[in-house]
Amino acid sequence: MPFSSPRKQDSLDARTTKPEPPVILTFSEPDPDRPAKEAALRAMSDADLLALYTETRAAASEASKARDMERLYPLVRGMKTIQRIAGARGFIIKARRLQEAPT
Numbered sequence: 001m002p003f004s005s006p007r008k009q010d011s012l013d014a015r016t017t018k019p020e021p022p023v024i025l026t027f028s029e030p031d032p033d034r035p036a037k038e039a040a041l042r043a044m045s046d047a048d049l050l051a052l053y054t055e056t057r058a059a060a061s062e063a064s065k066a067r068d069m070e071r072l073y074p075l076v077r078g079m080k081t082i083q084r085i086a087g088a089r090g091f092i093i094k095a096r097r098l099q100e101a102p103t
Contacts, residue, residue, distance in 0.1 A: 024056045025078030041085045053082045053093050 025041075027034060041049065060075035083093045 023052060024059045024075065025052055025082060026056075026074035027077040027081060028074055029077065031077075038081065038085065041082060046086070046089070046091050049082060049086055049091070050093060053079060053086075056082065 025037070027037070031037070041052075044052070056075055056078050060072055060079060063069075063072040063075060079095075083095070086093045
């Protein structure tokens with residue numbers, strides 16, 4: 001998958017592996033990989049697309065809080081692309097604040 005993910009694809013014993021970081025979507029400006037990334041997004045299910053949006057939105061929120069604009073802008077471009085592709089399917093992902101999980 002052509003998304004930003006430091007995930008390893010090896011078959012280490014589950015007891016020795018660390019939890020995998022979430023997959024997030026970023027686009028540089030310009031991004032030579034954009035066509036491949038968008039094709040992969042179009043092939044995703046609505047549930048997977050929403051999960052990718054949620055993880056990307058959380059990363060963007062962290063970047064915003066840290067005032068890290070260089071990290072934030074590619075994430076926002078990723079979020080907007082996910083929203084556009086979902087919208088073309090009739091599946092609307094509204095931009096909203098992330099809610100904390102109840103404890």
